[in-house]
Amino acid sequence: MKYLWILLFFSLSLFGIDGEEVYKKKCSSCHQLYVPVEVLMKNFMEQNNTLLHLKAPTVNQLSYRLKQRIGDPKGDKDIQLMEVTAFIQNYLLHPDKQKSICLPEILSYFNTMPSFKGKISDEEMEAVAEWIYFYLPPVKEVNELQYVDYQKAFSLAKRLGKIIMIEVTSPTCHYCIKMEETTLKDPDVVALISSDFIPVRVDVSRQKLPNNLKWSMTPTFIFLNSDGSVLKTVPGAWMKDDFLTILKEVKHSEGDER
Ligand code: HEC
Incomplete structure (x- = not known):
């Protein structure tokens, strides 16, 4: 069963949609790429978001929190990737802060994300979810x-x-x-x-x-x-x-x- 899902997943990835491109087009207006953790801490914990004026969690925050909070962080990566993908798809269509995986004290600085219903395809959601999951700070x-x-x-x-x-x-x-x-x-x-x-x-x-x-x-x-x-x-x-x-x-x- 597990392998069937993986196969299905990879066959969808074969549409050749680039997750980074989807991010640039549809997510980058609110979600910034990488900000070092110390700077994020300073921004939120000491300066009430007046340092960076972020409109949404950064991609490194999202990537980290999703991997920590969804599924089993120590378990099989392929399974967790699918679980994270499902969460992101669901959140893009039905955003609701109650479901959020972000820290509550950070969420309080943000509005709820607008829904992408009818504005994003399944393939685009999969591609961008995979890209967020594997996101690494610029080396x-x-x-x-x-x-x-x-x-x-x-x-x-x-x-x-x-x-x-x-x-x-x-x-x-x-x-x-x-x-x-x-x-x-x-x-x-x-x-x-x-x-x-x-x-x-x-x-x-x-x-x-x-x-x-x-x-x-x-x-x-x-x-x-x-x-x-x-x-x-x-x-x-x-x-x-x-x-x-x-x-x-x-x-x-x-x-x-x-
Ligand atoms: C108009 C601004 C805006 C755009 C565009 C946007 N987001 Fe968001 N997003 C937010 C805000 C604000 C939050 C934090 C509040 C919340 O969770 O609703 C958020 C939260 C999230 C979360 C975390 C949900 C959680 O658990 O809190 C994910 C994942 C996410 N966005 C993915 C995306 C992806 C992928 C895209 C592009 C397809 C995107 N967002 C585009 C504003 C935006």
Whole structure:
């Protein structure tokens, strides 16, 4: 019996509908993709959703809660996928907060989802349910630093409550390259920067540092608040442990200011 269901399931998947496409077209106006759990906690538990202004649970929240609350989390994955799919299909057609698998304190920030009755096909529901079930955070986020533009850094820093880290560098700077290849690729360093900082890289052989920021050598790391005030300027290339200490000190000093 079990295999019959699986067969049926996969034959439906063969229609070739891409779950991610369905999400983009029909769900992304309300459900954001990935937001790290610490940021979600801060948003809901400390800031009454004023940090992110979410209209609905994020896809990583949905994926996590569905796998935890529907069927047997430790049981057969194929069976659970079918159960989750059935739940999502039912919820899309007959939304009702009473049936919700989300945390009540988070649900209180949202309206009930509008019904998709007549607006989505069975195949689309299956495809998007499977995509949500297997959804994983973007891998890049944890493997390497995601540098952003200086302009964009301020709005991000404000929105996410993070510190801006400007790396002053140039292509002829031997120590910059060395640090980029070692310390700045180290998983612990990448994890700390990704969770608490917005990294910006400025190549001073091609562009000036904005806002008259001062530097005397490459590399230099300048840490800024989201209002543009300098928290700390750190010249030189650093090994992993020393750089982690610097990052923690900066993070800590910003905490004192608040
Ligand atoms: C107009 C905004 C909107 C759109 C579009 C939307 N949703 Fe939702 N969805 C919500 C809100 C708000 C909630 C949380 C409140 C609730 O559960 O009704 C929610 C909750 C859910 C839940 C969790 C149900 C629960 O247990 O709380 C699932 C699963 C879900 N949506 C899937 C989808 C899928 C799949 C799509 C696209 C086909 C979609 N949603 C499109 C607003 C939306």
